[in-house]
Amino acid sequence: MTFDNFSIRLLEMRDLQHYYAMVENNRKRLEDFFTGTVSRTKTISETEQFLKELLQKCGERLYFPFVIENLETKELVGFIDIKNIDWNIPKAELGCYTDENYAGKGITSKAFSLVVDHCFSHFGFVKLFLRTHESNSAAQKLAEKSGFQIEGKIRKDYKTTSGQVVDLLYYGRIKA
Template identity: 90%
Template sequence: MTFDVFSIRLIAMSDLDNYFLMVENNRKRLEDFFTGTVSRTKTISETEQFLKELLQKCDERLYYPFVIENLQTKELIGFIDIKNIDWNIPKAELGFYTDANYAGKGITSKAFSLVVNHCFNQFGFVKLFLRTHESNSAAQKLAEKNGFQIEGKIRKDYKTTNGQVVDLLYYGRIKE
């Protein structure tokens, strides 16, 4: 999937160095709500093992990790994953983050829209959802801009890196 000078594609082992760099450059921003990513990517070798596990889950149709790549610079500037897949319904959760240097420029919104369409048209999901903290107004705007509706607040649904258990807003979108 491509738009402007960006590509959205499944992550590959060849992305190891660029992926580590993207996480490292955004570690502070990611630490509260991407606990697994932050805790599993502290070194290149840990990140390599983490990517191997993500790709294994992808092979098993349990998880799909996409990167947003700047085609001109070959820099990874964002990540969108399809997780918590339930093939019986079928539905899945989407998660995403963007490099601080690219945040607020509409890139993630365009990429997210393409992934949403891909989920409905290629994977056949009938429902997509995302969860976000009340403080993440950018994620809320992105969800609403892409046709997701707030379905409610899930109380005490996520443990942050510092151990705090917090409420999350739940957004859903049904295939039209």
């Protein structure tokens, strides 16, 4: 999937250095709500093991990690994952983050919309959902812009890196 000067594609092992750099550059921004990513990518070797595990889950169709790549610089500028997949329904949760240098430029919105369409057309999901903290207005705007509707608040649904258990807003979108 491509748009403007960007490509959205599945993560590959060759992305190790660029992925590590993106996480490292955004570690402070990611630490509360991307606990697993932050805790598992402190060094290049830890990140390599983490990516191997993600790609194994991808091969088993349990998880799909996508990167947003700047086609000119080859930098990774964002990450979108399909997780918590339930093939019986079928439904899945989406998550994403964007490099701070690329945030607020519409890149994530375009990429996210393309991935949503891909989820419905390629994977055959009938429902997609995302969860976000009420302080994350950017994620809420992204969800609404991508056709998701708020379905409610899930109380005490996520443990942050600091150990705080917080409520999350739940957004859903049904296949049209």
